[in-house]
Amino acid sequence: MFTCGKDRVKDKIESFAKFGDTGKGGITRFSLSPEAIAARKEFIKRMEALGIQTVTDDMANMYATAPGTDSSLPRIVLASHLDSVRNGGNYDGILGVITALEVVETIVRDKIPHRHPITAMVWTNEEGSLYPPAMMSSGVICKKFEKATVLKSKSVEGKTFGEALEASGFAGSESNRLNPQDYCAMLELHIEQGPIMEAEKKQIGVVDGVLGMFNYRISAYGQSDHAGTTPMSFRRDALLAAADAIKYIHTELDKLAKDIVYTTGEIVLHPNVHTVIPDFVEFSLDVRHWDPAILEKALEVVKNIPKEIDKCEIKYKEAWSRKRVSFKPELVDLVEKNAKELGYSYMRIHSGPGHDAQYVADLLPTTMIFVPSKDGHSHCEEEFTSVEEAWQGINVALNTIIDIDKQ
């Protein structure tokens, strides 16, 4: 079995943590910001040190390819993103970029024989923090979004993504885009962003796909009246209706499956004044599960929500949804085989959050590796994965790449 350099992994984590350092243990590194550009330059510098040039495509995605013994073969790509949310951590995304850098570095330095060219790649704007949507560039390249549309995406300061792309100097040729002729497989290592692996005491998550999901907006329409004058029996209190609707959703969805996850994370209340009975509430409902049949039943729960609760009219509408994505079974099996052979504890796991890999799965054979997130935290400065855990994940990535190379 091959292994990469643990000290080098530590060095890479620490080096990239400087770009956008908040001084409180985390980073703010929006895509194409000065902080993200500094991180991009670090990527380029580290690849140049191995004699590898970096090219970009028209969405500023970066590709650094180590040649194999047979240049006619398609490339194997390791990819993730280096942008973050506001006050994010030092692991989400960047650990996949570090994996790509470290796997390529190990293969080059240790002269590990391989036939296919091997590419370390960085996706632009996975988080969509400044310019929505999330997974913007993989979405464009995998035909989920129109490029012309995302170029117009505006930050709160009114700058467009197109302007930021132009100004960055990282926009390259469309011909450099990831594509199924020049590339034969993609692997993405990511932190789990959840507490399951830690609870199960597993070192490697063998990700078999991404959960299907739907996101709905549920609203209650009541009547706004004075808190001091309206007898309880006259009231149509939209917040009480929302409380009952939330209880209904919990009761009904809990019946469907032990492993269904659903969240009412956002609420809008009107007029939101302590002396006025609320006349309008809207809240979000995000539901995720691996089995489309369970998701279908969950949708029925939403559609069977009583039309009237506490004398308030209840309405619902879809905000967005996605179908389940299954990763390439042969690649998933290879990840599992290598975790096993390296002597690491492992488990099959579905990804709850979305990743660039879920779009790429439509383009190329794709899979992912998860490493544990301490306390399940992500998108926050407390995000943490130990150097040991990261190194184990990267070792699985390295051996999986070499196995793919043999096929």
Add this chain to the structure above:
Amino acid sequence: MFTCGKDRVKDKIESFAKFGDTGKGGITRFSLSPEAIAARKEFIKRMEALGIQTVTDDMANMYATAPGTDSSLPRIVLASHLDSVRNGGNYDGILGVITALEVVETIVRDKIPHRHPITAMVWTNEEGSLYPPAMMSSGVICKKFEKATVLKSKSVEGKTFGEALEASGFAGSESNRLNPQDYCAMLELHIEQGPIMEAEKKQIGVVDGVLGMFNYRISAYGQSDHAGTTPMSFRRDALLAAADAIKYIHTELDKLAKDIVYTTGEIVLHPNVHTVIPDFVEFSLDVRHWDPAILEKALEVVKNIPKEIDKCEIKYKEAWSRKRVSFKPELVDLVEKNAKELGYSYMRIHSGPGHDAQYVADLLPTTMIFVPSKDGHSHCEEEFTSVEEAWQGINVALNTIIDIDKQ
């Protein structure tokens, strides 16, 4: 029985509706704004037409006194306010000012014999829309607030109430303030702001006092995690805890009294993102009742709220509270006697909202008269009381003043 002029009431309602007219059936007339000053000038002009001069005190409260036959007797005062909330209606407050104007006008024009001087009064800044708190001037004069503190009250634009008072030209002498030596009784007519009288088909509300109340903030502390990755059994969802806390409050408070009113009108959720489990909720709880023993029990319900709901810590704190205010029983009885003798349907009623009269009740014998609010609406452009209903209320006020004069 004496009656006032129905056409004059209609004219007064229509005249004052012009000052701050939103063009959509209501008004925005913040205290001491140009619109409110125009309304003040209308008040002064109408009193001058009867040969009555208007003076102001140091809080810009206005007093216009019609002499009686015995100038050594203390004055009887009719008072309300002419300021409004944003997009308020043409009845809240201003109908009490119109009552004062019309009662004085009727007494003067019809030469109704009376011994005491009779004063029409306007309170400054009852709503506190631009400069909190509400009932600012009655609060200062009745020693509920420090004048020096309220002068510093700032509008959102950063102007202080003190500056607005100075600029208005309406600040007069502190010696003109309402006081228990120079005044013997106060009467305020107001719209009900609730649906009870309409539902009970009553024309006159004989107000016996203002409900006691408390306002608490209840909060739930959970854990913020990713919506897609955190199994339900691991979650500490603060919004779910809030929904259960709201249900608990409804279940427990409903047991206490049929006529208790309580409202959870305001909610703050953090981080309020549809893909993140909420880690913090705070909501308001406003509870009102006539009986201090019931309010005491309601407070026990709040204090007995489980310390932990849905694995979230629950906390509560008082925002503010007020004790019940009882109006002068002899005056309440006089209002009832006159409603009955005028042949109007009437009912005893408690005021849920606060009014300047509740502070004045500590200073002078005080009471209030309610007239119906269509559909119970107030603090909105839909506010409506018919000319007939207003006129009936003013007739009760007129006869009550004459009765007080006899005592």
